[in-house]
Amino acid sequence: MIITLALITGLRRGELLGLEWHYIDWETGVISVEQSVSLSPGGDAHVKEPKTKGSRRKVAIPSAMLRELQVYRAHKADEFEKIGDRWQGNGRYVVFCHPDGKAFHQERPYxxxxxxxKKNGLRYIRFHDLRHTSATLLINQGIYAKVISERLGHGNIGTTMNVYGHVLRTADQSAADKFESVLELKSDAIQHITDEI
Known part of the structure; x- marks a missing residue:
């Protein structure tokens, strides 16, 4: 679930770990990014404000993802029922946590x-690369860089352009290549008219 959500939303690892159930709007399918989990000097996980002011944002998810989250929430509710008074969530009900509600250490997803x-024989990438994959998939689908920048929580679009400039250039070349067939059709039409004259 955390991998799918990372791919679809582009949230940072700490933002995923800091996501609480009440930050998911079940009516609109929008996640509010309001906090993040980081490590204290003692190595414990603690909740803090997001990385930057722009990191506080709303990210829409598709209805299929919302349905998967509802199933996952039912699973977590069962865990909560079983754990009873041994709950250690400290008043927080985070989406991704140990069965007893204790927050995951920031390294846990990685x-x-x-x-x-390794178990599935897949090429190694960092967990953070799921965020880059999310952005790259959106760019290749023709989504505006400004929208991608806002989904990723970048402070400004310049950050997005710097990080994903090479992907954007490739997408731009692909867009230019699509005009090749348009120009060929136009050229063929002109040739056909000239032949008839």
């Missing part, structure tokens, strides 16, 4: 993802 890739 370590789990690394093992998942």
């Amino acid at each position: 370590l789990w993802f690394r093992e998942f890739l």
Whole structure:
């Protein structure tokens, strides 16, 4: 679930770990990014404000993802029922946590993802690369850079352009190539008219 959500939203690892259930709008399918989990000097996970002012944002998710989250929420509710008074969520109900509600250490997704890739014979990428994959998929679908920038929580569009400039240039070349067939059709039409004259 965390991998799918990372791919679809482009949220940072800490933002995924800081996501609480009440930040998901079940009516509109919008996630509010309001906090992040980071490590304290003692190595414990703690919740803090997002990375930058622009990091506080709303990210829409497709209805299929919303349905998957509802199934996952029912699973987590069962865990909550079983754990009873041993709950250690400290008043927070985060989406991704230990069965007893305790927040995951920030390295947990990375370590789990690394093992998942190895076990399934997949090429190694960092967990953070799921964020880059999300942005690249959106660029290749023709989504405006400004929209992608806002989804990623970049402070300004310049950051997005700097990080994904090479992908945007490739997408731009692909767009230019699409005009090749238009120009060929036009050229053929002109040739046909000239032949008839």
